[in-house]
Amino acid sequence: MLIVTDAFVKDQYASCVTENLKNVGFDVDLIEVPVGEESKSLEQLSRILDCLIGHKLDRSSTLIALGGGVVGDLGGFAASVYMRGISYVQIPTTLQAQVDASVGGKTAINHPKSKNLIGAFHQPKLVLIDVDTLKTLPRRDIQAGLIEVIKMGVIRDETLFGMVEDELESILDLHTPTLIEMIARACANKADIVSKDEKETGLRMVLNYGHTFGHALEALTHYKRYRHGEAVSIGMNCAAQLAVHLNMFFLTDFERQRTLLNRAKLPTTFPHDLSPEAMYDAMSLDKKSLGGKLRLILPVRIGEVVIRDDVTEKEIIHAITQCY
Ligand SMILES: NC(=O)c1ccc[n+]([C@@H]2O[C@H](COP(=O)([O-])OP(=O)(O)OC[C@H]3O[C@@H](n4cnc5c(N)ncnc54)[C@H](O)[C@@H]3O)[C@@H](O)[C@H]2O)c1
Ligand SMILES: [Zn+2]
Known part of the structure; x- marks a missing residue:
């Protein structure tokens, strides 16, 4: 061994x-x-x-x-x-x-x-x-890791999202029974997705919610400025903003997500030294873009997302512009 x-x-x-x-x-x-x-x-x-x-x-x-x-x-x-x-x-x-x-x-x-x-x-x-x-573990890493739980809540488990809303203080204080319940539920969700689509040919892609924006931001800041979870937090906020703009996600749900991210001390806005155009270019280089088209995971409600590859450059840049 x-x-x-x-x-x-x-x-x-x-x-x-x-x-x-x-x-x-x-x-x-x-x-x-x-x-x-x-x-x-x-x-x-x-x-x-x-x-x-x-x-x-x-x-x-x-x-x-x-x-x-x-x-x-x-x-x-x-x-x-x-x-x-x-x-x-x-x-x-x-x-x-x-x-x-x-x-x-x-x-x-x-x-x-x-x-x-x-x-x-x-x-x-x-x-x-x-x-x-x-x-x-430093508190900043607890907060950054929590994004993957909040993400799981938004993509398919509103109860998990609600649990993080209700128990955020206990979670950040590392209350053991709360952590066990939350982590077990997050893992069960991930295992369920992976057991249905191990090689990421379809369903598993939903785990990339917020990540196309997040990966671009990490790459543009040379993986130094943000924890992965912090970049994904900004990415989730921007994806949700885009979904609101496309009339597929209620503003109240967008605000519910943003409120939780902010309560968890996670960032939701892009840094001013990066332009929306630079962000878009970096997103296009992400390996998850398909045949020149960006494939985005966008929320329709807390607990459900869809995969879209028909969102235009103009719409994406507009959403990024809204998140400074
Ligand atoms: N395979 C996957 O599906 C998948 C999914 C997400 C991320 N990742 C990968 O995971 C990596 C990031 O993981 P990470 O955030 O755990 O980074 P990491 O493994 O670098 O750990 C972060 C830091 O925490 C320290 N550390 C570890 N356990 C600790 C503890 N209990 N107390 C104090 N410090 C501790 C480590 O020494 C390190 O300095 C990236 O390489 C990413 O690509 C993989
Ligand atoms: Zn991630």
């Missing part, structure tokens, strides 16, 4: 996981990668593969990804290619990874030209979530 973790998570949690596994008779090795997105690289993948080979792990072995989405994506990808695929377990320790990245079997590393360009679909055998690990 090989645990893949990052330098920070190793110090906090690796000894606990390692000791527990050793106590029940497992042979456990560990490899640590540097903290941060840069570790989703061929270099770190190669180190993990060397380690798997060096410790003579075989097809019956299991890899454990212990940490945030970076370690999950990298470890999962290593498990998918080693000996044409070995089992792996996700033990996510960030809210982002607990409610989103650890579930669904998307694994990947980055290419200098684009994020997540080299990857595979490989489902974990188990996702083990201990919400107590969130106690060491």
Whole structure:
């Protein structure tokens, strides 16, 4: 068994996981990668593969990804290619990874030209979530991770959205039973979507709500200024604004979403140093645009979205302009 973790998570949690596994008779090795997105690289993948080979792990072995989405994506990808695929377990320790990245079997590393360009679909055998690990996570990361729950609420689960509205303070205070209920519900939603459309040929695309805008914003700000969840928050606000403009989403629902995002201290407006045209160009480069057409996920009510590829450049730029 090989645990893949990052330098920070190793110090906090690796000894606990390692000791527990050793106590029940497992042979456990560990490899640590540097903290941060840069570790989703061929270099770190190669180190993990060397380690798997060096410790003579075989097809019956299991890899454990212990940490945030970076370690999950990298470890999962290593498990998918080693000996044409070995089992792996996700033990996510960030809210982002607990409610989103650890579930669904998307694994990947980055290419200098684009994020997540080299990857595979490989489902974990188990996702083990201990919400107590969130106690060491900075509050900004809790808020940013929460966006994927709010997103899930808007795309298909109004009850979940209402739960976040009602329990926001308990969630941000890391009240354990509330967190467990919320995270379990978010994961169940994601698992349901993925079980119906694992390879993202249709339904799974709804998970990209707010993300076409968000990815463009992250790329334009060189992945430095915003947490992923913060960029998606601005993206969701803009997608909702566009839906209002297209007369498919009530203004009251738009305001309900924006109010919750703002209460969660998530941003909803674009920075003034980026023009709407630059945003639109960056969105067009996003790999989810299809045959030159931008495919957008737009809300029709809290709890339902549709996929649209017929929205014009003018309409999109207009919506961005409304979100400064
Ligand atoms: N596979 C998917 O479906 C999917 C979905 C969404 C995002 N992702 C990927 O996930 C990655 C982002 O995930 P992330 O936000 O978890 O980033 P991350 O893994 O880089 O973790 C963020 C930071 O938190 C630290 N950390 C982890 N657990 C901690 C804890 N319990 N307490 C304190 N600090 C802790 C890490 O060391 C790191 O510095 C991106 O690479 C993204 O592409 C994948
Ligand atoms: Zn996301």
